[in-house]
Amino acid sequence: MTRKEEIRLIALKLMKFHGFSGLTMRLLAKELGIEAASIYNHISSKDDILEQVCVDLATKFQSAVLEVNDIYFNAPEKLNILIKHHVNILCEDLNASSVFMHEWRYLKEEKRLEFIGKRNLYEQEIRKIIQLGIEEGHFNEVDTKFAAITLLSALNSVVEWYKPSGELSPEQVAQNLAQFVLTGLSKQKL
């Protein structure tokens, strides 16, 4: 691991706790055991760290959903696969995911708009899946925008509690989420 990657890693860990504004270069330096100015031998700016992680994760999510929607499956299958991908991406680097979820609003104007664009595209592709499910007769006739946002919010909650040291693997979490989202809490006896 290069020093640059090391810095990024610790920066994300701290950013998860203190938020983007709460993480100062001097705090980051202290954690690294060096002076704040020394950090600039490896990275170009504080904004850069945030930008990189946001663009990086947004791209991963985008690839995942486009891939799923490119292959022929029915909606429940698509949703299952997407949830698995989504959870895997989130769990791969929980600090990065947490920053991605909470700190994107501190991106500079241009990058922020770019980010929102990618996020909307992701939501749009999920709405397509839900719409498909309705047309197939697999899903209830819900409002696709409402359903997509609620679904995404449920999935993203994973970053708030998932511990790699815990009992569940990302695959099991994905399975639980899929069950929750598809069948809900109630037993089938309404």
Added chain:
Amino acid sequence: MTRKEEIRLIALKLMKFHGFSGLTMRLLAKELGIEAASIYNHISSKDDILEQVCVDLATKFQSAVLEVNDIYFNAPEKLNILIKHHVNILCEDLNASSVFMHEWRYLKEEKRLEFIGKRNLYEQEIRKIIQLGIEEGHFNEVDTKFAAITLLSALNSVVEWYKPSGELSPEQVAQNLAQFVLTGLSKQKL
């Protein structure tokens, strides 16, 4: 409306967009058409604004869930009522709710721990409802911690998209959420 309330209102509106750290007293002052220092004739500190809204909303949520769990109902009924209360609280002041959701981590140590305590209590009470539902035979045998967090996350997504000018009333939103959470996306034909 007193000047103090007016300041609080605009502060929350700005905080929703810029985050707690992104809202500076000088920006707030500009929006108010006065000087930054003048704000201190009405409020005691920037932290105070955050504290007030966090404590205020946390208390409301707490009252709601305790009330629901104090009355005798079965779990699906309790959940329905709680969701209605939850959404109503969120929609009452969307700016405040958004700040409550995203900026609580910027509370000072002491108040933050207090906040987390109240939040945990809320989660705990929801787990009780889910546990009750399982024992009654109404709910699937899910992990209550997982279910409570996922449920809460789904509910809280309301602050990200709800517009009072839109078609749906808070009651209708609550109904949609209840359906989503209880029966899921799938039609009952598994």
Added chain:
DNA sequence: GTGAAACTAACATACGTTAGTTAGTGATTA
């Protein structure tokens, strides 16, 4: 002796906040 990685010193700016003052308004009193 070359390159990576740290250092010291400093700059310009931005921040929350305090202190002391002023302007206007409405009620009370001489």
Added chain:
DNA sequence: TAATCACTAACTAACGTATGTTAGTTTCAC
């Protein structure tokens, strides 16, 4: 009626500190 007082809400000026970042220099292993 005119003068006094309290109150509200704004002002100017400034303080002390923190921030991201730079420029130039040193250290040290290969």
